[in-house]
Amino acid sequence: MYDYSIKMNEILIEYYKYKEEMNKVSECYLKMGELYKMKNDKSLMYIGEYYFVKFIGKEWGELENKEYIYRSELRIGEAITQMTKSLGVTLNGTITIINQNKDINELPFNTSFIQIGSVKKLEDKDQTNKFISEIPIIKTKDNKNITIKDIWKKKLYITTEHPLPSELIRQKVLHIEEYLCTPIECCIDDVIKKKKQLTSQFIISTQRNTPTMTLLSLLQGSLIPQVNGGIIEYFEMIKSTDINKEYREQLLNEITSFLDLCNECLNLYETILNKKYFQLHLKMKDGLHSLYSILNSLIIND
Known part of the structure; x- marks a missing residue:
């Protein structure tokens, strides 16, 4: 939001x-x-429809070290309040909220915690027992000069005992499989997600015969560097010879496909263009041409 x-x-x-x-x-x-x-502000954060919860510490009693996927449409602060109230526990300083990327082995022995984080359905189904959580990890000691090569991502593939949604608001976690994505894999994931979002908005815009504001926002964020330099940064990953060639080729192919889709979207805009966005449209076209120029100049070396 x-x-x-x-x-x-x-x-x-x-x-x-x-x-x-x-x-x-x-x-x-x-x-x-x-x-x-x-x-x-964490108390205002909307955590989505599903989220992962782990209870850590003796104060939780039988729930200690248990893991669940909860279903809720509340914001994170409201969800935690509701959850702890239903369990008869008060967050009064003896229980601390931590996020998913916290190493529980580093936690104090005599304190109780509730670990919570957003998850998404892994399958596009009404009911599913498979979820995914993606946790960004910064691997550098120089926090003032973080580059795209410092950003990793931990993926948690979570399987619950029974599918959600159901009559119950939570399901017990049976298994968690962890996978660590390298920086270039994070870039590939990001481009694929952008392409999926853009495709969805392109279809909606075509059906309505008018571009959606979301489509405009996605295009602007992708094609105008001062708003989001993501694609330009990804080009630097492709040039890097210390990264697996196969991944660099995959990223190059995904970016090519994404830019082609952006071009289709801009062509859609051109046919049904609102005059007040004319200059913005020209900027986006210029941005696209610049990205194509860089793309065409790239050569992947071993």
Whole structure:
């Protein structure tokens, strides 16, 4: 929700800059500042429909070291309050909330914890007992100069005893399989996700015969470097000879496919273009041409 609102403000900033309405540009930046603060407030964070919970410490009694997938439409703060209340436990300082990337082996012996994190359905089905959690990991001591090569990701493939949703709000975790994604695998994953999102919005826009605001936001975020330099950073990964050649070729192919899809989307815009976004549309086309130029110049060496 917050990411979408932030993107909408970014689009408005471009529009108001074009119209030279600088007061409104300033207002948008202020709103974005508020949205970023709200996004970073854990009590306001929306954790999605499903989430992983592990109970750590003796204070949980029979629940100690048990793991579950819960189903809820509450924000994280509300969900934890509801959960602990139903269990007859109060978060009064003796129980601490930790996220999924915390190593439980480093936790104090005499303290109880509740470990919680967002998960998604692994299968596109109404009911499923397979879920996935993706946890970013920064592998560098220099936190001021983090590069894309420092960002890894831990994937947890989680299987529950019975499918969700069901009459119960939670299901016991039977098995967790862990996989560590290298930085270039994270890039490949990201491009595939972008392509999936873009495809979905392209289909909706075609059906409605008008581009959705989400489609515009996705295109802007992908094609205008000052908004999101992700693709340009991924090109640097492809150039890197210290990374597996097979992965670099896969990333190159995924980016090519993604840019081709962006081109299709821009062509859709061109036929049903709203005049107030004309300059933005031209910027996105220029951005796409620049990315194609870099792409065509890339040579993968061993």
